[in-house]
Amino acid sequence: MPEFTIGEHDFLLDGEPFRVLSGALHYFRVHPELWADRIDKARRMGLNTIETYVPWNAHAPRPDVFDLTGGLDLGRFLRLVADAGMRAIVRPGPYICAEWDNGGLPAWLFRDPAVGVRRAEPRYLAAVKAYLDRVYEVVAPLQAQHGGPVILVQVENEYGAFGDDKTYLKALAEHTRDAGITVPLTTVDQPTDEMLAAGGLEGLHRTASFGSRAVERLATLRRHQPTGPLMCAEFWNGWFDHWGAHHHTTPAADSAAELDALLAAGASVNLYVFHGGTNFGLTSGANDKGVYQPTVTSYDYDAPLDEAGNPTAKYHAFREVIARHHPVPGEPPPAAPPSPAFTVPLGDPARLLDAPGKWGARRRHDALPTLDEVDGAPRLALLTTRVAGPGPAVLCFGEVRDHASVFLDGHPVGALLREHHQRALGLGRATGELAVLVEDHGRVNYGPRLGEPKGLIGGATLDGEPLTGWDVLPVDLSAPPAVWEDGDERAPVGGPVAGPVLLRARFAPDRHADLHLDTSGWGRGVVWVNGFCLGRYWSRGPQRTLYVPGPVLRAGDNDLVVLELGAMTDPTARFAPGPMLGHTEV
Structure with a gap:
């Protein structure tokens, strides 16, 4: 040998x-x-x-x-x-x-x-x-x-x-x-x-x-x-x-x-x-x-x-x-033809805050947990508690890793981003159900911050007073959340839609090939095709298309599910003839 x-x-x-x-x-x-x-x-x-x-x-x-x-x-x-x-x-x-x-x-x-x-x-x-x-x-x-x-x-x-x-x-x-x-x-x-x-x-x-x-x-x-x-x-x-x-x-x-x-x-x-x-x-x-x-x-x-x-x-x-x-064998591979280009409307909106029970089971935590302290260490979790105060008030976290969307009685209040070093938000009123949707955008892969926990770090306060009694709903993103029943009728979306919301569509390309899903008009979220997670999209770019490998696709109808966490101005899935990875200027 x-x-x-x-x-x-x-x-x-x-x-x-x-x-x-x-x-x-x-x-x-x-x-x-x-x-x-x-x-x-x-x-x-x-x-x-x-x-x-x-x-x-x-x-x-x-x-x-x-x-x-x-x-x-x-x-x-x-x-x-x-x-x-x-x-x-x-x-x-x-x-x-x-x-x-x-x-x-x-x-x-x-x-x-x-x-x-x-x-x-x-x-x-x-x-x-x-x-x-x-x-x-x-x-x-x-x-x-x-x-x-x-x-x-x-x-x-x-x-x-x-x-x-x-x-x-x-x-x-x-x-x-x-x-x-x-x-x-x-x-x-x-x-x-x-x-x-x-x-x-x-x-x-x-x-x-x-x-x-x-x-x-x-x-x-x-x-x-x-x-x-x-x-x-x-x-x-x-x-x-x-x-x-x-x-x-x-x-x-x-x-x-x-x-x-x-x-x-x-x-x-x-x-x-x-x-x-x-x-x-x-x-x-x-x-x-x-x-x-x-x-x-x-x-x-x-x-x-x-x-x-x-x-x-x-x-x-x-x-x-x-x-x-050195010798080089054979002939180089030929250039690939353009991918199929077509559009399909998204529909059937299922909003997380309307029916969170369909998205999973909540567990009670006295103190605000990090994502690592929640079973399964989810990449996305909804954390809710009750607040009662006169307002205006300041909501403050020890640190946000990596994105927190704040809602009061189901209405968006604002967002906190780690890269902006944000950890505090003003509330016009401070009475009702406070909900925080926390996203992990990826753990640091280089340097001294390896292994650090994710989520909301160091607890939460409202006007300096600790907030306790949190219900935590982890959202499993390994597969699309099963929020629709088999007999649910499909309904189109008439215009822009605010997240967090799931949308879906069916599509059938005219030939079997790799696809490039154009996410322009979408905000920030995650996409699955036939249960296979393509990954994240984000309007801040530079990446605009998500690559869909041909082996993921089926003959006939294919299922597309989109989890929009921000706001979608155009609820349409567009498939482009090739990748669009963004501007290259410094």
């Missing part, structure tokens, strides 16, 4: 030099029926390896669950890589960043505030080792020496940007070896002396992450690693987007020139990313460096393959660069 090792100057496959030409392709961001297509397009661009993270929190939404089915079938994904004649790099973290909710760390892990984060704390390490055991049960039999595709496994992820706990890194590396991983182990850090020193460990092969100035940055890496192959394990060929900002792009010619310089220097590479895919469901992360910035649903990343898996100008430019250094 093949043996993959690290030589004096090169990676070695059965003793012969092997340059890793890899591209990041996250199985959890692509519909599983499309994995083979995306892998084949990587091969046809000239890549010989596929790299993927493993998101702990997706596989283990609860401590007693580890899901390896459907879109989380890591073993199937790696076998498809092997079927394409390609190699694989696995990066299981436990922390992955990846603009993914909480950087991949499960929120349940931090309900005990004494649990450590990315350090050698016993409770944290015990949970990490149990997680890695489940991952390596899949990965170990698929290593190269057993005839599988896996040639490298990464320990942690850009750890030098977070800490320098060598005991922690050593514990991860030793456990990885004990679990049967024998291929070379790597680390990755940004190429600064401080980060490479803090994030590296003797016996693990150091790699770097950057998107420009390859010769200079490889020289920095070489100072910290005198022998062995040079590798940029994250070649940043694009970037991600935040709600309320612009859509990031990089010129294809510029990115191709940087890739050419990297390959001319003799280094191995992993494109971050070859194909980004989509943050389906509510999986987007966020950044907070003084201002909270949630990540959009699309993970297009201005990558060689766009969000729908179609080759871009960057794909063809990279293919030409790779061909200068």
Whole structure:
């Protein structure tokens, strides 16, 4: 069986030099029926390896669950890589960043505030080792020496940007070896002396992450690693987007020139990313460096393959660069035809505040709970209490994470946003039922705020007096809330509609294809097609379309459900011929 090792100057496959030409392709961001297509397009661009993270929190939404089915079938994904004649790099973290909710760390892990984060704390390490055991049960039999595709496994992820706990890194590396991983182990850090020193460990092969100035940055890496192959394990060929900002792009010619310089220097590479895919469901992360910035649903990343898996100008430019250094097989994929374009009216409004009992069961809490203190740690919850005072009055929370819509006797009063550092609101009157709809817009995935709780933090006061006696209704968004009865008649919406409200429609495209749902005229909310959660939309942009994978659709009628949390000026679902990811000016 093949043996993959690290030589004096090169990676070695059965003793012969092997340059890793890899591209990041996250199985959890692509519909599983499309994995083979995306892998084949990587091969046809000239890549010989596929790299993927493993998101702990997706596989283990609860401590007693580890899901390896459907879109989380890591073993199937790696076998498809092997079927394409390609190699694989696995990066299981436990922390992955990846603009993914909480950087991949499960929120349940931090309900005990004494649990450590990315350090050698016993409770944290015990949970990490149990997680890695489940991952390596899949990965170990698929290593190269057993005839599988896996040639490298990464320990942690850009750890030098977070800490320098060598005991922690050593514990991860030793456990990885004990679990049967024998291929070379790597680390990755940004190429600064401080980060490479803090994030590296003797016996693990150091790699770097950057998107420009390859010769200079490889020289920095070489100072910290005198022998062995040079590798940029994250070649940043694009970037991600935040709600309320612009859509990031990089010129294809510029990115191709940087890739050419990297390959001319003799280094191995992993494109971050070859194909980004989509943050389906509510999986987007966020950044907070003084201002909270949630990540959009699309993970297009201005990558060689766009969000729908179609080759871009960057794909063809990279293919030409790779061909200068290595053979490139076959022909490039053809351009995709436009998607079906049509409209369908939304109807059947079901308002949350009119009949909350249809949306789930309430539970009584004396003190105002965070979302993490509510069963299931929901991403959306309605919290209600009674107030009695003369007004005007000031409603105040310790902190809002991340969005709170306030109602009094069913009428909207105002909203508080985390990114605006808002936590207080004036009430013209202070008598009646006070309702607060709280939204989690994604947990921070980078920096010191990993693992923090969500929701309303630190309780609530009215004119300085604590508010107690809260009824809490968690709203499960893993599937559309079941608010309609089977025999309910369908009724159109005559004009604009205020949220929180569910609307629905049926549609039948004229052919089977990927779709792009245009959310213009909508406010802020979540969309499902045939029960599959496409993700969030928000009028603040830049993203305007939600990607609908073809395998989600059925022949004949398809069900569309929209949860509008703000205000919808045009209750119409428009399907566009292609993606609209927003303006690109700074």
